[in-house]
Amino acid sequence: MRVLILGAGFGGLQLSARLSEELGDDVEVTLIDQADGFVFGFSKLDVMFGRTTEQAVRHSYADVVKPGVRFVSTTIRAIDPVAKRVETDAGSFEGDVLVVALGADLHPEATPGLLEAGYEFYTPDAAFRLRQVLQDFPGGRVIIGVTSTPFKCPPAPSETALLMHDFLAERGLRDRSEIALVMPLGAPIPPSPAASQAILAAFAERGISWHPSTLITRLDPDRKVAVTAAGDEIVFDLFLGVPKHQVPAVVAESGMCVDGWIPVDPLTLQTSYEDVYAVGDVTSVGTPKAGVFSERQADVVADALIARARDQQTASRYDGTGICYLEFGAEEVARVQVTFVSGQPPYGTFDDPSAQLARDKAEFGTSRVRRWFGRDWTSLES
Numbered sequence: 001m002r003v004l005i006l007g008a009g010f011g012g013l014q015l016s017a018r019l020s021e022e023l024g025d026d027v028e029v030t031l032i033d034q035a036d037g038f039v040f041g042f043s044k045l046d047v048m049f050g051r052t053t054e055q056a057v058r059h060s061y062a063d064v065v066k067p068g069v070r071f072v073s074t075t076i077r078a079i080d081p082v083a084k085r086v087e088t089d090a091g092s093f094e095g096d097v098l099v100v101a102l103g104a105d106l107h108p109e110a111t112p113g114l115l116e117a118g119y120e121f122y123t124p125d126a127a128f129r130l131r132q133v134l135q136d137f138p139g140g141r142v143i144i145g146v147t148s149t150p151f152k153c154p155p156a157p158s159e160t161a162l163l164m165h166d167f168l169a170e171r172g173l174r175d176r177s178e179i180a181l182v183m184p185l186g187a188p189i190p191p192s193p194a195a196s197q198a199i200l201a202a203f204a205e206r207g208i209s210w211h212p213s214t215l216i217t218r219l220d221p222d223r224k225v226a227v228t229a230a231g232d233e234i235v236f237d238l239f240l241g242v243p244k245h246q247v248p249a250v251v252a253e254s255g256m257c258v259d260g261w262i263p264v265d266p267l268t269l270q271t272s273y274e275d276v277y278a279v280g281d282v283t284s285v286g287t288p289k290a291g292v293f294s295e296r297q298a299d300v301v302a303d304a305l306i307a308r309a310r311d312q313q314t315a316s317r318y319d320g321t322g323i324c325y326l327e328f329g330a331e332e333v334a335r336v337q338v339t340f341v342s343g344q345p346p347y348g349t350f351d352d353p354s355a356q357l358a359r360d361k362a363e364f365g366t367s368r369v370r371r372w373f374g375r376d377w378t379s380l381e382s
């Protein structure tokens with residue numbers, strides 16, 4: 001079986017690792033990505049706040065050496081979901097099965113003034129550049145603001161606000177600074193009321209101002225104000241924005257999207273095209289855009305393909321469950337487990353912040369690097 005996997009992020013890496021572990025050379029996997037390496041979303045915050053370095057968090061695709069898997073470093077220019085073929089800068093590739101795991105692209109230029117007057121912190125390069133900007137920041141009014149929905153890792157802006165508090169406090173700048181978090185959501189983590197309550201209590205304790213159900217639509221570079229969808233203005237000295245998300249252009253042009261994202265069967269991740277699957281942020285599967293959900297979806301596709309290679313059936317179905325680690329500052333991390341089942345309200349558990357959960361989060365990263373790249377990693381090494 002020839003499996004063509006587009007994108008080596010959380011979803012593509014997990015799927016190729018599982019296929020290799022279970023089928024070895026009995027499967028022919030081609031994994032394509034245009035980046036030099038993989039960076040965990042949470043590592044962007046670690047670099048930005050000076051907790052580690054860019055070199056320590058970029059996992060080179062040169063280390064993806066697995067039986068049955070060929071990694072191709074190139075840009076995908078066209079996808080034909082009927083022929084299960086792609087055109088790339090390195091030629092055409094075809095599979096018996098095609099899996100689209102190309103994630104969500106980020107468009108800071110879509111928010112007027114964002115690039116001129118502020119910064120985005122969702123792409124690796126922009127987050128890495130912010131490290132120096134934050135080092136040089138003398139204190140002042142900081143806004144962390146979301147410019148559109150949906151956006152990856154809904155807890156990340158709240159984590160950023162809490163880490164910003166610590167960062168400024170450690171430098172003796174907190175007293176002369178203000179931190180505001182502006183989000184279109186009504187609660188920091190809507191599916192987990194307990195997590196939202198804990199975050200709001202942490203904001204209140206630290207004097208972080210919280211602006212729910214509010215979207216930033218533009219920045220005025222001359223007056224250094226952020227303008228909300230309702231027309232209100234908030235003055236800032238430093239604006240950190242979550243930019244607009246959309247599928248990569250090559251996905252939009254493939255004809256696979258409905259309302260901007262690839263629709264899939266929520267239990268099997270199959271698209272409407274035969275033997276074509278999509279996993280992760282590129283889909284409209286109904287769970288948040290986060291790596292843990294992409295990974296779990298990749299596991300379901302892996303189960304289906306492994307069963308198919310062995311001429312067996314599988315009962316494996318996507319259950320919409322994800323565990324998310326939340327940075328609370330003070331070197332503590334909390335944990336939320338949420339399950340999304342179509343037609344029902346999401347439910348889950350919340351564990352209070354602790355140093356033990358910070359160690360669990362580090363092990364989460366380490367275990368993925370070991371499985372995907374075959375080497376050891378300590379997430380905060382510098």
Ligand SMILES: Cc1cc2nc3c(=O)[nH]c(=O)nc-3n(C[C@H](O)[C@H](O)[C@H](O)COP(=O)(O)OP(=O)(O)OC[C@H]3O[C@@H](n4cnc5c(N)ncnc54)[C@H](O)[C@@H]3O)c2cc1C
Pocket residue numbers: 006007008009010011012032033034035040041042043044045074075076077101102103104121122123152153156248250279280281282289290291292293294324325
């Ligand atoms: C600040 C921040 C913090 C986060 N924290 C967490 C967290 O704690 N936990 C969590 O679970 N998630 C977190 N996330 C979210 C997480 O990073 C993403 O949701 C996850 O990476 C999505 O996985 P994916 O496989 O769907 O797509 P991605 O990981 O985005 O992978 C898509 C891949 O496709 C490649 N690609 C795209 N277009 C092309 C093309 N034309 N040709 C070739 N290759 C292409 C890209 O280079 C990329 O490697 C965070 C995100 C951010 C920004």
